[in-house]
Amino acid sequence: AQKITQTQPGMFVQEKEAVTLDCTYDTSDPSYGLFWYKQPSSGEMIFLIYQGSYDQQNATEGRYSLNFQKARKSANLVISASQLGDSAMYFCAMRGNSNTGNQFYFGTGTSLTVIP
Amino acid sequence: GAVVSQHPSRVICKSGTSVKIECRSLDFQATTMFWYRQFPKQSLMLMATSNEGSKATYEQGVEKDKFLINHASLTLSTLTVTSAHPEDSSFYICSASLRNQPQHFGDGTRLSIL
DSSP states (O other): OOEEEOOOOOEEEEESSEEEEEOEEOOOOOOOOOEEEEEEEEEEOOEEEEEEEOOSSSSTTTEEEEETTTTEEEEEEEEEEEOGGGGGEEEEEEEGGEEEEEEEEEEOOEEEEEOO | OOOOEEESSSEEHHHHHHHOEEEESSSSSEEEEEEEEEOOOOOOOEEEEEEETTOOEEEOOOOTTTTTEEEEETTEEEEEETTTOOOGEEEEEEEEEEETTEEEOOOOOEEOOO
Protein backbone atom coordinates (compact mmCIF):
# COMPACT_ATOMS: atom_id res chain seq x y z
CA ALA A 1 0.00 0.00 0.00
CA GLN A 2 1.08 3.53 -0.73
CA LYS A 3 1.80 5.83 2.16
CA ILE A 4 3.02 9.39 2.54
CA THR A 5 4.49 10.71 5.79
CA GLN A 6 5.09 14.31 6.74
CA THR A 7 6.55 14.44 10.22
CA GLN A 8 6.57 18.22 10.70
CA PRO A 9 3.12 19.52 11.66
CA GLY A 10 4.44 23.07 11.88
CA MET A 11 7.54 24.92 10.75
CA PHE A 12 8.79 28.48 11.15
CA VAL A 13 11.30 30.23 8.95
CA GLN A 14 12.73 33.72 8.87
CA GLU A 15 11.92 35.76 5.80
CA LYS A 16 14.58 35.40 3.07
CA GLU A 17 15.91 32.19 4.61
CA ALA A 18 15.60 28.72 3.10
CA VAL A 19 13.44 25.98 4.61
CA THR A 20 13.13 22.25 4.03
CA LEU A 21 9.84 20.44 4.43
CA ASP A 22 10.20 16.70 4.90
CA CYS A 23 8.33 13.97 3.08
CA THR A 24 8.88 10.24 3.04
CA TYR A 25 6.91 7.70 1.11
CA ASP A 26 6.37 4.00 0.88
CA THR A 27 5.41 2.15 -2.25
CA SER A 28 6.17 -1.09 -4.01
CA ASP A 29 5.45 0.35 -7.45
CA PRO A 30 8.51 0.74 -9.68
CA SER A 31 7.03 3.83 -11.29
CA TYR A 32 5.44 6.63 -9.35
CA GLY A 33 5.14 10.38 -9.19
CA LEU A 34 5.71 12.71 -6.28
CA PHE A 35 4.08 16.11 -5.95
CA TRP A 36 4.02 19.07 -3.62
CA TYR A 37 1.02 21.32 -3.23
CA LYS A 38 0.55 24.57 -1.33
CA GLN A 39 -2.75 25.37 0.36
CA PRO A 40 -3.13 28.95 1.64
CA SER A 41 -5.80 29.86 4.16
CA SER A 42 -8.23 30.57 1.32
CA GLY A 43 -8.31 26.82 0.62
CA GLU A 44 -7.24 26.35 -2.96
CA MET A 45 -4.63 23.72 -3.73
CA ILE A 46 -1.74 25.09 -5.75
CA PHE A 47 0.55 22.69 -7.59
CA LEU A 48 4.20 23.48 -6.91
CA ILE A 49 6.51 20.81 -8.21
CA TYR A 50 6.66 17.27 -9.58
CA GLN A 51 9.28 14.52 -9.44
CA GLY A 52 9.04 11.32 -11.42
CA SER A 53 10.55 8.20 -9.94
CA TYR A 54 12.77 7.69 -12.96
CA ASP A 55 13.91 11.29 -13.22
CA GLN A 56 17.69 11.46 -12.91
CA GLN A 57 17.79 15.04 -11.69
CA ASN A 58 16.02 16.73 -8.84
CA ALA A 59 13.10 18.86 -9.95
CA THR A 60 13.30 22.63 -9.64
CA GLU A 61 10.66 25.31 -10.18
CA GLY A 62 11.79 28.80 -9.37
CA ARG A 63 12.34 29.03 -5.62
CA TYR A 64 11.11 25.47 -5.13
CA SER A 65 13.33 22.45 -5.45
CA LEU A 66 12.75 18.84 -4.57
CA ASN A 67 15.49 16.90 -2.82
CA PHE A 68 14.71 13.43 -4.15
CA GLN A 69 16.55 10.56 -2.47
CA LYS A 70 15.11 7.42 -4.00
CA ALA A 71 16.99 4.94 -1.87
CA ARG A 72 15.75 6.66 1.28
CA LYS A 73 12.28 7.12 -0.21
CA SER A 74 12.28 10.78 0.62
CA ALA A 75 11.14 13.79 -1.41
CA ASN A 76 11.79 16.88 0.64
CA LEU A 77 10.69 20.30 -0.59
CA VAL A 78 13.19 23.11 -0.32
CA ILE A 79 11.92 26.68 -0.48
CA SER A 80 14.67 29.22 -0.95
CA ALA A 81 14.49 32.91 -0.06
CA SER A 82 11.24 32.54 1.88
CA GLN A 83 8.60 35.21 1.44
CA LEU A 84 5.71 36.17 3.69
CA GLY A 85 3.34 34.84 1.04
CA ASP A 86 4.83 31.38 1.47
CA SER A 87 2.99 30.98 4.77
CA ALA A 88 0.54 28.16 4.10
CA MET A 89 -0.07 24.46 4.47
CA TYR A 90 2.13 22.27 2.30
CA PHE A 91 1.12 18.77 1.24
CA CYS A 92 3.29 16.07 -0.22
CA ALA A 93 1.47 13.62 -2.47
CA MET A 94 2.20 10.48 -4.42
CA ARG A 95 0.34 9.28 -7.44
CA GLY A 96 -0.66 5.67 -7.46
CA ASN A 97 -0.55 3.45 -10.52
CA SER A 98 -3.34 2.58 -12.90
CA ASN A 99 -4.43 -0.29 -10.65
CA THR A 100 -5.40 2.30 -8.06
CA GLY A 101 -7.07 4.60 -10.54
CA ASN A 102 -4.12 6.99 -10.60
CA GLN A 103 -5.39 8.47 -7.36
CA PHE A 104 -3.23 10.63 -5.17
CA TYR A 105 -2.17 9.82 -1.65
CA PHE A 106 -1.61 12.88 0.51
CA GLY A 107 0.49 13.40 3.59
CA THR A 108 -0.93 15.10 6.66
CA GLY A 109 0.63 18.40 5.73
CA THR A 110 3.09 20.89 7.21
CA SER A 111 2.02 24.35 8.27
CA LEU A 112 4.73 26.83 7.31
CA THR A 113 4.89 30.26 8.91
CA VAL A 114 7.30 32.83 7.52
CA ILE A 115 8.40 35.35 10.14
CA PRO A 116 9.19 38.91 9.06
CA GLY B 1 -1.91 25.80 -17.30
CA ALA B 2 -4.84 23.52 -16.69
CA VAL B 3 -7.76 25.16 -14.95
CA VAL B 4 -10.45 23.54 -12.88
CA SER B 5 -13.48 25.55 -11.88
CA GLN B 6 -15.55 24.60 -8.85
CA HIS B 7 -18.87 26.18 -8.03
CA PRO B 8 -20.22 27.36 -5.66
CA SER B 9 -17.38 28.49 -3.46
CA ARG B 10 -19.53 28.74 -0.39
CA VAL B 11 -22.92 27.36 0.60
CA ILE B 12 -24.91 27.99 3.75
CA CYS B 13 -28.21 26.16 3.98
CA LYS B 14 -30.67 24.56 6.32
CA SER B 15 -30.52 20.98 7.48
CA GLY B 16 -32.32 18.61 5.10
CA THR B 17 -31.40 20.54 1.98
CA SER B 18 -29.61 18.84 -0.91
CA VAL B 19 -26.61 20.69 -2.26
CA LYS B 20 -25.01 20.25 -5.67
CA ILE B 21 -21.38 21.16 -6.29
CA GLU B 22 -20.01 21.40 -9.81
CA CYS B 23 -16.48 20.73 -10.97
CA ARG B 24 -15.44 21.68 -14.48
CA SER B 25 -12.17 21.29 -16.31
CA LEU B 26 -12.02 24.41 -18.44
CA ASP B 27 -9.26 23.79 -20.91
CA PHE B 28 -8.78 20.04 -21.02
CA GLN B 29 -10.83 16.86 -21.07
CA ALA B 30 -10.52 15.02 -17.80
CA THR B 31 -11.28 11.34 -17.95
CA THR B 32 -10.96 11.16 -14.19
CA MET B 33 -12.04 13.58 -11.51
CA PHE B 34 -11.59 13.18 -7.78
CA TRP B 35 -13.67 14.46 -4.89
CA TYR B 36 -12.09 15.19 -1.55
CA ARG B 37 -13.32 16.31 1.83
CA GLN B 38 -11.12 18.28 4.18
CA PHE B 39 -11.71 19.00 7.85
CA PRO B 40 -10.01 22.02 9.47
CA LYS B 41 -6.26 21.60 9.82
CA GLN B 42 -6.35 18.12 8.33
CA SER B 43 -5.29 16.58 5.07
CA LEU B 44 -7.50 15.87 2.09
CA MET B 45 -9.58 12.76 2.40
CA LEU B 46 -10.46 11.11 -0.89
CA MET B 47 -14.17 10.46 -1.10
CA ALA B 48 -14.55 9.06 -4.58
CA THR B 49 -13.05 8.75 -8.02
CA SER B 50 -15.31 9.86 -10.81
CA ASN B 51 -14.87 8.39 -14.27
CA GLU B 52 -16.67 9.83 -17.27
CA GLY B 53 -19.53 7.65 -18.39
CA SER B 54 -19.35 5.18 -15.54
CA LYS B 55 -20.23 4.89 -11.90
CA ALA B 56 -18.01 6.57 -9.37
CA THR B 57 -15.71 4.50 -7.19
CA TYR B 58 -16.26 5.38 -3.56
CA GLU B 59 -13.73 5.05 -0.78
CA GLN B 60 -14.51 2.86 2.17
CA GLY B 61 -16.80 4.55 4.64
CA VAL B 62 -18.25 7.07 2.18
CA GLU B 63 -22.00 6.70 1.76
CA LYS B 64 -22.90 6.40 -1.91
CA ASP B 65 -26.50 7.40 -1.33
CA LYS B 66 -25.42 10.42 0.66
CA PHE B 67 -22.82 11.74 -1.74
CA LEU B 68 -24.09 11.32 -5.28
CA ILE B 69 -21.51 11.77 -8.00
CA ASN B 70 -22.27 12.21 -11.65
CA HIS B 71 -19.64 12.54 -14.36
CA ALA B 72 -21.77 13.28 -17.38
CA SER B 73 -19.07 14.60 -19.67
CA LEU B 74 -15.31 14.86 -19.98
CA THR B 75 -15.42 18.35 -18.52
CA LEU B 76 -18.05 18.15 -15.78
CA SER B 77 -18.49 16.18 -12.59
CA THR B 78 -21.03 16.97 -9.90
CA LEU B 79 -21.23 16.04 -6.25
CA THR B 80 -24.65 16.20 -4.60
CA VAL B 81 -24.85 16.07 -0.83
CA THR B 82 -28.33 14.74 -0.26
CA SER B 83 -30.39 15.76 2.75
CA ALA B 84 -27.41 17.51 4.27
CA HIS B 85 -27.02 17.68 8.03
CA PRO B 86 -24.66 19.72 10.23
CA GLU B 87 -22.14 16.87 10.33
CA ASP B 88 -21.78 17.20 6.56
CA SER B 89 -20.39 20.71 7.01
CA SER B 90 -16.90 20.67 5.58
CA PHE B 91 -14.61 21.87 2.81
CA TYR B 92 -15.14 19.89 -0.39
CA ILE B 93 -12.62 20.09 -3.19
CA CYS B 94 -12.46 18.46 -6.58
CA SER B 95 -9.57 17.77 -8.87
CA ALA B 96 -9.05 16.64 -12.42
CA SER B 97 -6.11 15.22 -14.22
CA LEU B 98 -4.87 13.75 -17.41
CA ARG B 99 -2.89 10.57 -17.15
CA ASN B 100 0.63 11.10 -15.79
CA GLN B 101 -0.07 14.76 -15.10
CA PRO B 102 -0.47 16.60 -11.79
CA GLN B 103 -3.93 16.83 -10.38
CA HIS B 104 -5.37 20.30 -10.80
CA PHE B 105 -7.73 21.39 -8.11
CA GLY B 106 -10.78 23.56 -8.00
CA ASP B 107 -10.89 26.31 -5.41
CA GLY B 108 -13.10 24.25 -3.13
CA THR B 109 -16.56 24.66 -1.64
CA ARG B 110 -17.15 25.54 2.00
CA LEU B 111 -20.40 23.88 2.99
CA SER B 112 -22.11 25.00 6.17
CA ILE B 113 -25.31 23.28 7.25
CA LEU B 114 -27.32 25.07 9.90
